[in-house]
Every structure is written in structure tokens, then in C-alpha cells.
Amino acid sequence: AVEFIEKVITGFGVDLVIDTGDLTDYGTALETELNRKINNLGVKYLFIPGNHDSAEVVSRLRRYKNVIVMTKRIYETDGLTIMGWPDPASAGATSLMPEDEELKAEAEALRAYVAEAGSKIHLLAVHNWKMATPAPPGIPVVIHGHTHQPGITQEEGTVYINAGTTGAAGLRGLGNEAIPYSVALLRFNLQDGDYHLAAVDLIRVYGLNGKFILERTVVNKPAGKVGGNSESKE
Numbered sequence: 009a010v011e012f013i014e015k016v017i018t019g020f021g022v023d024l025v026i027d028t029g030d031l032t033d034y035g036t037a038l039e040t041e042l043n044r045k046i047n048n049l050g051v052k053y054l055f056i057p058g059n060h061d062s063a064e065v066v067s068r069l070r071r072y073k074n075v076i077v078m079t080k081r082i083y084e085t086d087g088l089t090i091m092g093w094p095d096p097a098s099a100g101a102t103s104l105m106p107e108d109e110e111l112k113a114e115a116e117a118l119r120a121y122v123a124e125a126g127s128k129i130h131l132l133a134v135h136n137w138k139m140a141t142p143a144p145p146g147i148p149v150v151i152h153g154h155t156h157q158p159g160i161t162q163e164e165g166t167v168y169i170n171a172g173t174t175g176a177a178g179l180r181g182l183g184n185e186a187i188p189y190s191v192a193l194l195r196f197n198l199q200d201g202d203y204h205l206a207a208v209d210l211i212r213v214y215g216l217n218g219k220f221i222l223e224r225t226v227v228n229k230p231a232g233k234v235g236g237n238s239e240s241k242e
Contacts, residue, residue, distance in 0.1 A: 009175030010045045012189045012213065017051060020193055020209075024085060025051055028153035028171065029058020029095060029135035032065050040068045047072040054078050054090065057098030058135040058153060059105060066098060078133060080121065088130050088196060088203050093118050095135040095154075108138070115139045122147065130196070130203050137168070149205050151192070158190045160208055160225045167227055169194070169208055188212040188221075 016022060032039035046053055046069075053075045057066050069075045076083055078092020096106050096114050106114075115138065122129060122144040129147055134140045137152040143166040151169045158172030172190030193209040205227045212221045 009189070010043060010049075012174060013191070014045075014049065016191055016193070016211065017049060022051060022193070024054065025049065026054045026056070026090070026092075026131075026133050026151060027174075028056050028133055028151055029098070030060040030153060030156075031055070031058070031069075032060055032062075035060055035062030035065050037064055037068065040065045044072075047074060049074060052076060052085065054083060054092060054133065056092045056133045056135055056153075057094040059095040059097035061095075061098045063099060082125060082127070082129065087198070087201075089128055090131045090133060091122070091125070091129045092133045093121075093139060095139075098135075106136075111136060111138045119144045128202070130205075131194075137170070141168070142166075143168075149194070151194075158192070158210055158212065160192070160210060162227075167205060167208070171210075172212070186214075188214045 013025060017025070031043060051074065053072070055069055055075055056078045066077055066079070070077050079094045082089060082091045084090070093114070096110055097104055118134075118139055131149045131151065132140055132143065132147045133151050135152060136154045140147075140150045140152065142164065143150050147166060149167050149169070151171070153170065155170060156173040157170060159170050161168045169192050171192035173187065174189060174191050190210065190212045193211060194205060195207045195209070196203045197206040207227060208225045210223045210225070213219070
């Protein structure tokens, strides 16, 4: 996974990496150690803990100089505002697979946090899509993981993006060539002082030396934003 991400960062000029969780399968220190090269990627790495990521995994990632663990917080970079909300299982206070009622409670807490934030949020990052479906009012982009199935949908003014499984499903995917390494490359335009998602490139690689597929989804421009200068941010 890290080798794949390195190639994407170099090949596409990526400014920021967002990991929506399940960096590990079993939440062990050994698995985290295997991913220590994340510390050398050369860009900021925002991590949203998933249900397979234990408290020990989160603690170790906090030691990496370029990793920012997004546990119920907002991060801003060059005016682009990102909010991250972890899976409740990552705190170790619940089972590996939280019940729907617990996820619903987390979703309500998330919506309350957004309402109290009082600032524009360009992108919401969660692990389990259930915590952000439907998205809080005013959230234009939601990225999530959990299902390990890449896809892009648009519902009621919000774009939902699942990058799939950047590590080809980790230990569970070893020997299964049908599971690709996948990543979603988000391209933002800065227009009139505000960021808008312009396009999403969904990249799939079947084996690091195998077939490469790139599918681009162009996102419609917001109403009233026609023409004018823009600059791209990936």
C-alpha cells in the first residue's frame, strides 16, 4: 500500500493524503510497524481510525511527524477545511463491529459538532459511511471506507467517495489478484476564494506491475460559478 501511495504522490503531484481507516487487519503493533514508511511520504497524512485500528495503532501513528490523527477534529490546509471523525471501535470501548444504534449516536454527535463548528467544511472524512449518510447540511464532499469497494455517488448535493482498498485488502487479500490496489484522487478548484471539488480520478491497479485503470468523474460546477480563473489542488 505504501509503495503504491508513493507512486501516486510522485506521479500526480499529490498535496495531501487522507486515509479513511483500517490501516491494519488485527490492530497489532507489528502491523503498524510494517507501515512505518508512511513517515517518509513527504506530505501530510490525515488518518481517520477505522474499526480494525486499535488504540495502540492510533498511539503509534501519532508519533509519526507527518501523520495527523483525525479524531473528532478539523484540519485546514491552504484554506481547504477537512473534518475527520473516527469509528467508535477504534477507541477500544466497543466491539469490532459497532451496532447500528451506536453508529446512529455517533452520527448525531457528528452532526452536532458540524453545527457548532461555525465554519465552512469542504470535506468530511469518516470510516463507516453510516455515520455520514445523509451528510450534515452544507457538507459538499464525504469520503469513507469500511466496505473496501471503490465507488462515487452523488446524492442531494453531496458527493460520496469510497477509495476502495489501497492495500488490496491487506492480509485478507493476499494471493487474490481480483482485488485491486485502489485510490481516489480528488481535484479541487479554487474559485472566488472558495474550494470546489472539480473531479475525482478513481485509480485501480491489479498487482503493482499489472493492469492499470483510471476512471474520471467530473463534478458539476456549483450554481453561479461559471468562468473565471481557477487553480487546481490535488
